[in-house]
Amino acid sequence: MVESRLVGPVRIVGVGLLGTSVGLGLRNRGIETILADASPTNLSIAIDYGAGRAARDGDQPQLIVVCVPPDVTAEIVARELDAYPNAIVTDVASVKLAPLAELRERGADVSRYIGSHPMAGRERGGPLSGRADLFIGRPWVVAAHGGISYQQANAIDDLILDLGAVLIEMSPEDHDRGVALVSHVPQVISTILGRQLANASNSALNLAGQGVRDMTRLAASDADLWVQILGANAEPVRDILIAYRDDLDRFIDALADPTAPGARRKVAEEMIGGNAGVARLPGKHGQDRQFSSMIVMIDDTPGQLARLLHEIGEIGVNLEDLRLEHSPGAEIGLVEISVLPEVVARLTDELAARGWRIAG
Amino acid sequence: MVESRLVGPVRIVGVGLLGTSVGLGLRNRGIETILADASPTNLSIAIDYGAGRAARDGDQPQLIVVCVPPDVTAEIVARELDAYPNAIVTDVASVKLAPLAELRERGADVSRYIGSHPMAGRERGGPLSGRADLFIGRPWVVAAHGGISYQQANAIDDLILDLGAVLIEMSPEDHDRGVALVSHVPQVISTILGRQLANASNSALNLAGQGVRDMTRLAASDADLWVQILGANAEPVRDILIAYRDDLDRFIDALADPTAPGARRKVAEEMIGGNAGVARLPGKHGQDRQFSSMIVMIDDTPGQLARLLHEIGEIGVNLEDLRLEHSPGAEIGLVEISVLPEVVARLTDELAARGWRIAG
Structure with a gap:
């Protein structure tokens, strides 16, 4: 085991999948973790599961990781910044511009806040879905902003490296545009495909194979959470959906008369464009090196x-x-x-x- | 091993993924298989792999399974019906109306032909992708038509059951509408998402996780094959794509002003509609031994x-x-x-x- 650079303790607010996984991963490295959650039930499950201990008066966390839904992230981050004036605070919400803007509006001390976002998840939520190895090898974005010093941000870098993740530094703007493409738009596309199954005949559904299952796996995602995420990142998502609709229109046109001159070529161009786009995805190592x-x-x-x-x-x-x-x-x-x-x-x-x- | 009902030999024309898998599966049941392919290289690989033997003069196949691309399916089926006047012929193409119509136009003896379609596949093609267990527990459609007797069609039913697949009888029309929904539209949707990656920044692509990878796996599919499939099933695919576009437009509208009254409710309705649709997919078919x-x-x-x-x-x-x-x-x-x-x-x-x- 490599010596951890974090001193701790680390306070984790919200013990769903991500919060519990952060706790388990840090406990694995011998770092003291303090857990808090609005739900006493979830809190006691996460403690029993080994993700950390309950908060006590006089706790002096070095670092606070806020793992709550996007809608309440800024509110909870502001509360934690107030309550622990010596701690650095990060969050793990899927959008990064909106919480930062809201914190500035609230007049919070953003010189001790830097947002982050681990690109890791599972289909199931809740503390019992937590895994110490959830972040190993996964990208974890640090959304740098000008109001925090390099030295202050160090504790967050250490957190990410201690959990085995791959640190990627991006501006909040670049982050939000990036996740619109690789996470939020795929969610919308899957949801809409899921909707097309709603009125299908049973005999058609009986033909379903792995393809449509993979394509609609995301459609089963939590509606409340996604209303929050899409609302907080509406413009970048909408821009890509409009480009998507243009391509969809070309398909619809080409299929109107598939034997017309040029119709096959149009479909072929779309298919080859899809081949080329997907080939750009890096290997699962999160690096560009191809094997x-x-x-x-x-x-x-x-x-x-x-x-x-x-x-x-x-x-x-x-x-x-x-x-x-x-x-x-x-x-x-x-x-x-x-x-x-x-x-x-x-x-x-x-x-x-x-x-x-x-x-x- | 259950006694096979097929007597054989079974002649397999085209030894790509599906043809080789049919051969391996039937050999496993002790049935004699005869292989043919336009490519001598593929043919010898499939023979070495154990999928069957080369054709000989005087072969008297009981059943012929044509496993070639959709564009040439009818032509090859007609040729086989002519060459083996005592054999029943089936094919495995992803569309069922177009080959039947073309066979009738060609004046082929469709009293010995019945189309079928196994809902099984892999991302890779070629004989070495073949697997004896490819069809186990997977739906295999028999596209019944009025011109073939119940007794004649029996050999095809036996083939499907011998390979461990689940026989589903549907009209060619219902089949084509069904696969448009669960196979062809998911392919188009994935291809268009793949296209959106073509101009993305490397930093955005570095954030890619399992979601976008699952959603674009199909986008890597063979363009030539899909031009043929989509062209042969254009109308049902287009109808669903138009309904898809209506849902997409609702998303785009709701995200134009995400804080407007009702915008969140609209997104929530779409998300919940996706949840409900995907929940209708039946569970995995039961015969497949789970590990x-x-x-x-x-x-x-x-x-x-x-x-x-x-x-x-x-x-x-x-x-x-x-x-x-x-x-x-x-x-x-x-x-x-x-x-x-x-x-x-x-x-x-x-x-x-x-x-x-x-x-x-």
Whole structure:
């Protein structure tokens, strides 16, 4: 375990999924955590779960993490800044401009506040959904503003690194435009697709496969929370939805007469544009570094896979990712391995020389 | 193994993902399969993979399954009906009205043809993506038409049941409207979202999490194939896209002035409508054996993973699937392993006793 840079204690206000996960992660690093929540039930669950202890008179938190819904974030942050005049305060709300503006309107001491946003979540909420490893490897935005010193902001950087997340510094404006694209618009798009299922026939719904399930998973999200998020980030979301509608109109036009000259080309251009856009998403490592993958065929036994990995280690290549395809019908398994592009040729040659079958 | 009702041999024309999977699944049931493909390379891969044998003069297939792209489906079905006058012919194209209409135009003997459509697929194509269990528990539509007798259609029912799929009988019209909703429109919606990523800033893309990845997974689909599918099912797809656009317009209007009276209520109604729609999707089909997964934390080195797999082998547990999450921000990797539910408790205990950290 690496020595934590945070001294603590860290006070966590709101023990839903995110607050409880912050508590569990920090407790794992040996940092004292203090929990508070408007719901006594949730508070006692989070304490029992090991996320921290209840507040006591005289607590002197170094850092306060406000993990409450966006609508009340600024109010609670202002209250905490008042109540703990020596503490740095951050929040984890999905929008960053609106809380900062509201804090300034309220005359809060923003020289001790800096907003942040971990890009991590689960479909379930509540303290029992919390996980100490929720933030590991996930982007966590720090929304820098001019009113806080570099030194003050350090405690928040330490929090993020202690929880294993990848710190990304952005302005509140860039953050809000970024999440409009990669989070808020996908939510709206999924919701609208979900609505189209409302009046569908049962026989149509019986045909549903993984595609429509993936596309409507977000549509099951909490309506109250999303009314708050979309309301607080309306302009960037609306701008992208309007661009989305333009593309949708082109599809609708092209399909009006699919045998007309040029109609197929129009659909093809849209499809290829989608291919190109999605290819820009970085690998799941949150970095732009792309890995190459190759497929090795193995006899379908666990011993074979262990031997393959052992030999890849002998060859001196680091695996970046691995996926096992195990098909009961075939007598072979397929192992998809991801490695740095520069080692693919050498690894292919060396594995082939050792008798492994490389499928692609 | 349940006795197959199909006698065979079954001739499979086109050995991409679906054709190869049909071959592997039928071979698993002991049924003779004959493979054909325009690509000699793909054909030899599928034969090596165990999906069947090459065609020979004098073959007398009982059933022919045409697994080629939609644009050429009717042409190949007509050719097979001519070449094998005693065989029943089916196809697996994603649209069902257009091939039937084209066959009738061509004057083909549709008394031996009945279209079908397995609701199963993967992101990757080609023979090596084939899996014997691809169809298990998945819906497989038989698109009944009046020109084929009940008895003739029996061979296709047997094929579907032998492959473990769930037979659903629908008219070609109902099929095409159903897949427009649960397959073709989700593809279009995903493609358009993918297009919005084309001009995004790198800093915005670095914030991408699981939500936008799930929502744009389909956007990576093969453009040529989808131009064919959407062109062949244009009217039902377009009708739903127009309804989709109406909902999108309501969102865009509500977000124009999110603090106006009623704006929040409008967004809430859309969100709740999405909740209600997605709740109508039926649960996953029951025949698919479900595996349980557990997460083991390892030091992020290749040697560790090989040791883990070696020890799982020693414990005597078969891995059904394995996924490695390798996070550069953390010093640990997460290995998600899938095993039969009945061995989870024992494997957890034995791995913990050997010093492995089980994360969940």
